[in-house]
Amino acid sequence: MxxxxxxxxxxxxxxxxxxxxxxxxxxxxxxxxxxxxxxxxxxxxxxxxxxxxxxxxxxxxxxxxxxxxxxxxxxxxxxxxxxxxxxxxxxLLETGALVVAWTEAEEARLPALLDQARANGVADARLLDKAAIKAREPHLADGARAAILVPREYxxxxxxxxxxxxxxxxxxxxxxxxxxxxxxxxxxxxxxxxxxxxxxxxxxxxxxxxxxxxxxxxxxxxxxxxxxIRPRKGQFVVFDKAATALVSGIVLPTPSATTKGVVVCRTAYGNVLVGPTAEEQESRTDAATDRETLRMLIDKAATIVPALADQPVTAAYAGLRPAxxxxxxxxxxxxxxxxxxxxxxxxxxxxxxxxxxxxxxxxxxxxxxxxxxxxxxxxPRAPRLAEHAPRDWAEADNGGILCHCELVTRREVAAALTGPLAARGLGGLKRRTRVTMGRCQGFYCSAALADVTAGRLDPPMALPDRADD
Ligand SMILES: Cc1cc2nc3c(=O)[nH]c(=O)nc-3n(C[C@H](O)[C@H](O)[C@H](O)COP(=O)(O)OP(=O)(O)OC[C@H]3O[C@@H](n4cnc5c(N)ncnc54)[C@H](O)[C@@H]3O)c2cc1C
Structure with a gap:
């Protein structure tokens, strides 16, 4: 109810x-x-x-x-x-973004894009040559021909x-x-x-x-x-935290008239993501992911940063743009x-x-x-979930860690369940704390979390299947 x-x-x-x-x-x-x-x-x-x-x-x-x-x-x-x-x-993760040209045709579009950036008041955008690109993103594939650096894209x-x-x-x-x-x-x-x-x-x-x-x-x-409204789905793949050693910022393709294209970028939570796709659909609510598209995204990520091919994937998700x-x-x-x-x-x-x-x-x-x-x-102060900033798990009296993958404390979960904006569903609790969102996807912490949230969430938490129990 x-x-x-x-x-x-x-x-x-x-x-x-x-x-x-x-x-x-x-x-x-x-x-x-x-x-x-x-x-x-x-x-x-x-x-x-x-x-x-x-x-x-x-x-x-x-x-x-x-x-x-x-x-x-x-x-x-x-x-x-x-x-x-x-x-x-x-x-704020001060990453900057590289808009990379991988083909001759894309390289030819960069000067016009730079003019557009300047007309939009982004005066510090500038062209980088191959050596400068490599210095910023050492793990980028060799095929990058040129790029625009947008230093304040974060x-x-x-x-x-x-x-x-x-x-x-x-x-x-x-x-x-x-x-x-x-x-x-x-x-x-x-x-x-x-x-x-x-x-x-x-x-x-x-x-x-x-x-x-x-x-x-x-x-x-x-x-x-x-x-x-013509919903446009965007699917994403999230690589595990070790992948951040391979990507220092936001790597964008040269945009086309219809889409910004697939980006490889760091997240505030210490992961690397690749996506989104741009899929027109009728449904305004169906944000399901599918295997084939996720495989395509992983392959795409590996063409941009080859070492990502060996990185484990933590999660996948999709969002619907209100286009x-x-x-x-x-x-x-x-x-x-x-x-x-x-x-x-x-x-x-x-x-x-x-x-x-x-x-x-x-x-x-x-x-x-x-x-x-x-x-x-x-x-008021926002929940502190960013990987690069101080977190509650390192502080005193936090009640202990409940979700070890994302280092979420019992005190953070309790705080998210109280007050004028208390979470009322598991999705909302995840968005306030990141609980269950790490590499085990809740396998180890769901039972404890179900106890802590009993009677608070709509619907109540379902425990994951444990085939080996
Ligand atoms: C794949 C993807 C990637 C994106 N990347 C970025 C990015 O990197 N940077 C960026 O700036 N933006 C990005 N965006 C865009 C951004 O997420 C959207 O522009 C934004 O979420 C739109 O927000 P909204 O509040 O307009 O709509 P929504 O988030 O859809 O909010 C509308 C709300 O209205 C409620 N509602 C609907 N009908 C009713 C009703 N009858 N009564 C009461 N409530 C109702 C819904 O439940 C919903 O909560 C991205 C979007 C997608 C999908």
């Missing part, structure tokens, strides 16, 4: 639909600006849609279309992330960041309703009445951040949608109905979320009275 949060008793200023990275950032922005905010999320936990599985790259926007809304939001989002990350305890923790945005919204007064799928709604000229699985919510304005279902929410609440029929974000403002859509946030939402939230606040100011920003907001 899904645990559903109750609606707020009084009308709020803003109802945010969807708690992906965009909804979390929007909730934070409006709360800090002094608005009363309620977030409506249909899943048992936040980050259950597109934001569940991405590459974890904080993009500079060097290759975004010049003059696009996407480029502006990435630049603003990047700047704000750098400004707030210390106060929220958010990690790796971040894709879950700690939005979790911290939502935590900051909640500790400063926002209301989160999980298990509150939006089913209908009407505007009476003054207030929206939004019907949810957990009861009705009254709000002065609505911001649709429903990701893979953004077009359907518009159709439901406005009567039509100006875009259609639409156009490349740029699909933003809609209905001033008369006090409604904003932040839709089609396809491949760059993790980087752009804070910028998008500011953009939404600017749009909202065109039709609503301003609020008084909080003078001294609380700054």
């Amino acid at each position: 899904i645990e559903r949060d109750r609606p707020p008793q009084a009308p709020v200023d803003i109802a945010v639909i969807g708690a992906g990275v965009v909804g979390c950032a929007v909730a934070r922005r409006f709360t800090l600006d002094g608005a009363r905010v309620c977030v409506l999320e249909k899943a048992v936990d936040i980050l259950d849609g597109a934001s569940k599985g991405n590459s974890g790259i904080l993009h500079t926007g060097f290759d975004a279309p010049v003059g696009s809304l996407e480029q502006r939001c990435i630049a603003d989002g990047y700047a704000e992330y750098m400004e707030i990350r210390d106060r929220l305890g958010l990690p 790796v971040i923790d894709p879950w700690a960041a939005p979790t911290a945005y939502m935590m900051q919204a909640l500790t400063n007064g926002a209301h989160l309703m999980r298990g509150a799928g939006v089913t209908a709604g009407a505007f009476d000229g003054d207030l929206w009445r939004i019907e949810t699985d957990a009861g009705p919510v009254l709000a002065r304005a609505v911001i649709n951040c429903a990701g893979l279902f953004g077009d359907r929410i518009d159709a439901m609440l406005l009567g039509d949608s100006h875009f259609t 639409s029929e156009e490349k740029d974000y699909r933003v809609r403002v209905e001033a008369d109905r006090r409604y904003i859509t932040l839709g089609g946030i396809r491949s760059t939402g993790l980087s752009a979320a804070l910028g998008l939230a500011r953009h939404a606040a600017d749009l909202h100011a065109t039709f609503a009275a301003s609020t008084v920003p909080l003078s001294e907001p609380h700054w």
Whole structure:
């Protein structure tokens, strides 16, 4: 039985639909600006849609279309992330990225890409020759002909960041309703009445951040949608921690008109990943991986960094991009109905979320009275999961290590199960702690974890099959 949060008793200023990275950032922005905010999320936990599985790259926007809304939001989002990350305890792996040309045709495209980077304000991007490439990435295959170095393209923790945005919204007064799928709604000229699985919510304005279902929410609440979501799956393979000795940063291919292509890069958690694929599909929820594609990705990784062929694989996952029929974000403002859509946030939402939230606040100011920003907001700290930063397992009184592969302590698990943003599902607990996500995939710690989480997770934990028991 899904645990559903109750609606707020009084009308709020803003109802945010969807708690992906965009909804979390929007909730934070409006709360800090002094608005009363309620977030409506249909899943048992936040980050259950597109934001569940991405590459974890904080993009500079060097290759975004010049003059696009996407480029502006990435630049603003990047700047704000750098400004707030210390106060929220958010990690940054200062890797830089190499955009590598493997063929003559790709090499010929690099100068235009460099011009694009500069037009997008990424002035420190520069061309590297073969020797400089080898110096940065000694294990790269010999076929690299040339590359662009983008020094400020970094790796971040894709879950700690939005979790911290939502935590900051909640500790400063926002209301989160999980298990509150939006089913209908009407505007009476003054207030929206939004019907949810957990009861009705009254709000002065609505911001649709429903990701893979953004077009359907518009159709439901406005009567039509100006875009259609076309889900694009991206599968990934994760190599075990020893592989980080082979990759020092982010290795990108020369992008094509349709995709950024398959990247080999480090993760904040001390692994190396290869992916994502770009597979169009009808389903908005099916994020299954398949053997053939994973094999292809492992082979692809080995063509880029040959020694990866001998590295063990820890895990595989897939994410669904909320792509639409156009490349740029699909933003809609209905001033008369006090409604904003932040839709089609396809491949760059993790980087752009804070910028998008500011953009939404600017749009909202065109039709609503301003609020008084909080003078001294609380700054909660994000879960500390990054491999290169201090972790709880090395500190006193942590209750002991529960998950030895990812060095997760009992104190971290207990913390993730309490407070205003307590995890309510195993997925959410993993995203807050990384428990069971290491090389044994929960084989050794699941029994202990099932004990600790008894009665707290929906659904309850299923123990792994142990054929040799
Ligand atoms: C393979 C892949 C790789 C990526 N790599 C990167 C990267 O390296 N860097 C980067 O910046 N970006 C990256 N991205 C992009 C980024 O992950 C997305 O842009 C972002 O997750 C979109 O977030 P969102 O909040 O718009 O949507 P979502 O995360 O889908 O959030 C929408 C939320 O709305 C909820 N919802 C839906 N319908 C309803 C309803 N009726 N009622 C209530 N709630 C509802 C859903 O449950 C969901 O939680 C990648 C994406 C993918 C898939």
